[in-house]
Amino acid sequence: MEAVNATEALVMAMEALRVNRLRSVLTMLGVIIGVLAVVILVAIGTGAKDEIERQISGLGTNIILVVPGRISLGAAPTQSKLGLADVAYVRRVVGDPSKVTVSLQSGETVRVGRTEVFVTVIGTDQNLVNIFERPVGKGRPLSETDVDTRRRVAVLGSEVADRLFGDLDPIGRQVTVAGARFRVVGVYATVGQTFGLSRDQEIHIPVTTAQRLLGIERINGLAVGASGPDEIDPLSDRVTAALRDRYPGEQFSAVTQTALLGTIGSVLGMLTGVLAAIAGISLLVGGVGVSNIMLVSVRERTREIGLRKALGARQRDILAQFLIEAVLLTTIGGLVGILLGVGGALAIEAFTEVPASITWWSIALAFGVSAAVGVFFGVAPARRAGRLDPVIALRAE
Amino acid sequence: MTAPAIEAVDLTRRYQLDGVAVEALRGVSLRIDQGEFTAIVGPSGSGKSTLMHLLGCLDRPSSGVLRINGVDIARLSDAALAELRNRTIGFVFQSFHLLARTTALDNVALPLVYRGLGRAERRARARAALESVGLGHRMDHRPSQMSGGEQQRVAIARALVGEPKVLLADEPTGNLDTANGAEVMAILDRLNAGGGVAVVLVTHEAEVAAHARRQVHVRDGLIERIHLRDGLAEDGAS
Numbered sequence: 001m002e003a004v005n006a007t008e009a010l011v012m013a014m015e016a017l018r019v020n021r022l023r024s025v026l027t028m029l030g031v032i033i034g035v036l037a038v039v040i041l042v043a044i045g046t047g048a049k050d051e052i053e054r055q056i057s058g059l060g061t062n063i064i065l066v067v068p069g070r071i072s073l074g075a076a077p078t079q080s081k082l083g084l085a086d087v088a089y090v091r092r093v094v095g096d097p098s099k100v101t102v103s104l105q106s107g108e109t110v111r112v113g114r115t116e117v118f119v120t121v122i123g124t125d126q127n128l129v130n131i132f133e134r135p136v137g138k139g140r141p142l143s144e145t146d147v148d149t150r151r152r153v154a155v156l157g158s159e160v161a162d163r164l165f166g167d168l169d170p171i172g173r174q175v176t177v178a179g180a181r182f183r184v185v186g187v188y189a190t191v192g193q194t195f196g197l198s199r200d201q202e203i204h205i206p207v208t209t210a211q212r213l214l215g216i217e218r219i220n221g222l223a224v225g226a227s228g229p230d231e232i233d234p235l236s237d238r239v240t241a242a243l244r245d246r247y248p249g250e251q252f253s254a255v256t257q258t259a260l261l262g263t264i265g266s267v268l269g270m271l272t273g274v275l276a277a278i279a280g281i282s283l284l285v286g287g288v289g290v291s292n293i294m295l296v297s298v299r300e301r302t303r304e305i306g307l308r309k310a311l312g313a314r315q316r317d318i319l320a321q322f323l324i325e326a327v328l329l330t331t332i333g334g335l336v337g338i339l340l341g342v343g344g345a346l347a348i349e350a351f352t353e354v355p356a357s358i359t360w361w362s363i364a365l366a367f368g369v370s371a372a373v374g375v376f377f378g379v380a381p382a383r384r385a386g387r388l389d390p391v392i393a394l395r396a397e
Numbered sequence: 398m399t400a401p402a403i404e405a406v407d408l409t410r411r412y413q414l415d416g417v418a419v420e421a422l423r424g425v426s427l428r429i430d431q432g433e434f435t436a437i438v439g440p441s442g443s444g445k446s447t448l449m450h451l452l453g454c455l456d457r458p459s460s461g462v463l464r465i466n467g468v469d470i471a472r473l474s475d476a477a478l479a480e481l482r483n484r485t486i487g488f489v490f491q492s493f494h495l496l497a498r499t500t501a502l503d504n505v506a507l508p509l510v511y512r513g514l515g516r517a518e519r520r521a522r523a524r525a526a527l528e529s530v531g532l533g534h535r536m537d538h539r540p541s542q543m544s545g546g547e548q549q550r551v552a553i554a555r556a557l558v559g560e561p562k563v564l565l566a567d568e569p570t571g572n573l574d575t576a577n578g579a580e581v582m583a584i585l586d587r588l589n590a591g592g593g594v595a596v597v598l599v600t601h602e603a604e605v606a607a608h609a610r611r612q613v614h615v616r617d618g619l620i621e622r623i624h625l626r627d628g629l630a631e632d633g634a635s
Contacts, residue, residue: 309455309479312482
């Protein structure tokens with residue numbers, strides 16, 4: 001005897017699901033929510049990763065940040081012993097003075113008239129704009145003379161300029177930084193955030209002026225620009241080795257974008273994995289629901305199963321019928337979940353601050369898993385149906 | 398001489414019910430010839446339903462030999478048994494057993510689904526079967542839209558659509574009023590006379606049993622006597 005053909009079986013299963021519409025939809029809901037959760041959570045995890053990688057690359061390319069102490073995730077920052085003399089030393093080590101810049105940071109209040117904003121004041125030099133690829137929108141960047149002569153001039157981040165001056169042109173106007181008056185010489189172009197800190201909320205002043213203003217001799221760290229990706233590792237080794245020579249017993253760390261991207265990428269990859277696993281659990285719970293409903297369905301349709309057997313259905317025809325129903329429940333649920341998940345992820349991306357980026361592997365995975373869940377959780381009820389004794393089944397109820 | 402449609406030799410069937418062995422059949426031998434009309438008669442609990450389930454290959458005997466169309470079913474796998482049911486046996490049940498939300502036409506076509514026939518052929522044959530029981534005008538009705546008599550006629554059409562050798566009818570008039578019951582019996586009579594289908598009727602009503610040429614009386618798991626319509630009696634142990 002020929003097997004029941006596949007289209008036939010599919011039509012039969014669709015019909016059975018249609019007859020029990022409400023129950024089918026409720027059963028699918030478990031799978032829908034599971035798949036939706038997988039797609040959305042993976043999208044958010046991936047979106048966060050993409051966003052952070054974008055921000056890191058936004059810092060500029062081929063930059064080596066040199067800081068005192070040993071850097072590892074979660075370690076407290078070490079007190080800096082580096083000063084401007086060390087910057088000159090590193091410049092000699094690197095060979096090209098324009099490839100080295102410096103940073104001394106402090107949170108300060110900046111005031112214009114009655115308007116006050118709290119900003120990150122960074123003492124730096126004329127090389128920052130080139131190394132960090134920080135374009136100036138208006139006016140000019142800091143100059144070597146500004147640094148050498150300790151001028152009280154400032155270049156504002158675009159957001160600071162907006163908040164202090166509004167529509168006015170800030171160039172040439174006065175701002176009060178930590179009680180001292182500065183003249184605005186430039187405004188940076190808008191660059192956006194890195195790690196939740198807006199770089200448009202910074203004010204850059206000459207590092208020498210900053211040291212006097214804050215009353216300190218040290219600097220926080222320095223940055224070296226490598227001329228190409230291949231130069232990053234040898235150059236950072238050379239710089240840290242030279243600094244260790246100068247300060248025997250001290251540690252210095254070079255942080256590169258590649259290293260940052262690697263570390264953060266693996267942490268966020270793990271996070272995405274955990275999110276996907278949690279969502280996967282809800283998918284599994286949905287599968288248990290399918291199993292449960294299929295068992296109820298087998299019990300309810302015992303007479304039908306008995307009848308089908310009497311009319312010539314084999315065990316495997318009945319098994320296939322119920323298995324197809326289960327798989328249909330989960331795959332339709334899976335497809336709806338994917339549609340809603342993609343829609344949800346797009347909506348999150350469009351209407352919230354949370355970045356979300358849809359990945360095809362998560363959709364394929366969610367669909368594959370939901371089909372597999374149907375098979376896995378459908379087999380037990382379907383086998384039970386297939387093995388029913390027709391005599392007993394026909395007598396049921 | 399053609400092989401009998403069904404041949405049973407010394408069938409027994411024991412059940413375990415809550416750990417207690419129940420002997421429903423205790424050695425029944427019976428032969429149903431091609432085209433014969435037989436009634437199996439007996440009070441409830443006599444074993445007549447068990448016998449019918451065995452004759453219809455829904456169940457297997459605990460001992461004894463059962464040959465359907467000359468084939469010993471003891472050697473058949475589940476799939477082969479299912480095929481045998483599909484091709485050789487047609488069932489009519491007391492409670493009709495129609496699929497509730499399915500049209501008369503699709504109900505009748507159901508056995509052919511398991512024979513692997515295409516939709517067009519199934520429908521054509523189902524239509525012919527429905528017309529043969531006088532329900533050509535009820536093709537697209539669902540069971541709930543039909544009277545009990547009509548539902549049983551749909552069930553008969555379903556039993557016939559596969560062109561079986563034997564039609565097994567278990568109390569086919571049990572849920573019907575007199576008029577509908579008479580109509581159903583008339584159809585069975587006609588099928589048996591015209592189509593050469595052997596009919597095995599299980600009933601406890603003497604009036605219904607009287608349609609059969611031969612009445613097999615079952616009691617306590619054994620054949621008590623066999624009664625022929627023309628007045629002769631056969632030996633119970635044939």
